[in-house]
Amino acid sequence: METQQKRQSLRTSGMSSLVTSQLREMIESGELPPGEKINEREFCEKFDISKTPLREALKVLVAEGLVSHRQFVGYRVTSIDLEELRSVFEMLHALEEFAGSLIASRIKPAELAEIEALHQRMLDYHDAGDKKNYFRTNQAIHAKLIDTAGNPVLASVYNNLMSKVYRARGTANIGQSRWDQSLGEHEEIIASLSGKSGTPLPNVMRRHSENTAKEVLEFLKKHNKAARVIQ
Template sequence: MVMRNSANERPARRAAIGRVTLHDEVAARLRSMIVEGELSPGARIPESQLCEAFGVSRTPLREALKVLASEGLVELLHSRGAIVKRMCVQEVADIFELMAGVEYMTGQLVCQRATAEEVEELQDLHARLLDFHRRGRRSDYFRTNQKIHRRIAEVSGNRVLAEMQADFSGKIRRARYMANLQQARWDESVQEHEAFMEALAQRDGDLMGQRLRDHMRHTGDVVIRALREEGGA
């Protein structure tokens, strides 16, 4: 499957994109389509269909593809367009392993350095996360989940750590979305969020670090198992 529309159907026309942040907006839409499985691993990017659907020319689309290639989501083919990049099981496993250690340090630092206002901001995001889970709004949940982890890293006060978290999170974004497709893991993930947010409220850095690390490990275990069952390389 390439897109949910059949080969004989015209793609549903989406709202035209404004010109101010054109290729960034195109990249954001394409990123969501890839992460959420609307564009399948190994599938060719249907440039003409997407240009029509988004109401843009090929130039911003191709600029967006370069951005997504840098994130490891697409593979650019010389003079032959682009395809959705297949996930390498070992690379994904290596990134999750590294991210577990990063999350532990992040938990320690954020409990030491976050202001009361920043803790409140994270609690508000967490409340939204719980609401999206209750209502079964998986895509909104996932975006909020990503924002929570990104903000925790930013609030840690270590810019290098935050940049590392953003870089590696981008590389495993699609893999992390896969984990929440399993209802049991989705429910478990929410409980893990509750647990590390409790540790943050207590300003217990060691406990928050441990819970963030375990959360990342559990997600990685689910993803790696699913990829191997699918016969991933």
């Protein structure tokens, strides 16, 4: 009897871990936007599970700050603090610019080839209209650029700040015009890296960061206003 209970506990624990990962990805990608109420019955049906592993998963996400819980109200995806986000973006602009100055003098041919390959993959996702994989590849390019700067302290600070804006960038439903503009900015980054552009890499990277921040902040400001009206 005791062994059976342990097995059941392990099955529940493993299930809740999978559900946690799935819900976290849905929140960070924007599939579950800020302020969205989490209907437990719907998600139990969606994942074909009982309430126990779902609630265990939700407890983890509450601890991570991605979900809030109020008695008699239930679970809801937490909102994003725009003022904090704006401050984080300001720091990222400076780090992108600084990284650009290091990358320009330190990048190796093999690293450039890897970045160019990622860029081509991102182009393919853009042409296919696949925003989800485009966004993931975009993130991989930025991570590789920062690694190429060869400064572990910079990488640590940058990655910590990026973790704070990842959900905001995934949530923002970027329109086609900004998507195309962003792709053009990445083309400029590649051109600057390969010496085919007269614009210094630090300038290109900072401008790209600033334009992204502007689009994300404007979207979230409108989203928050709409959410308040609905509530």
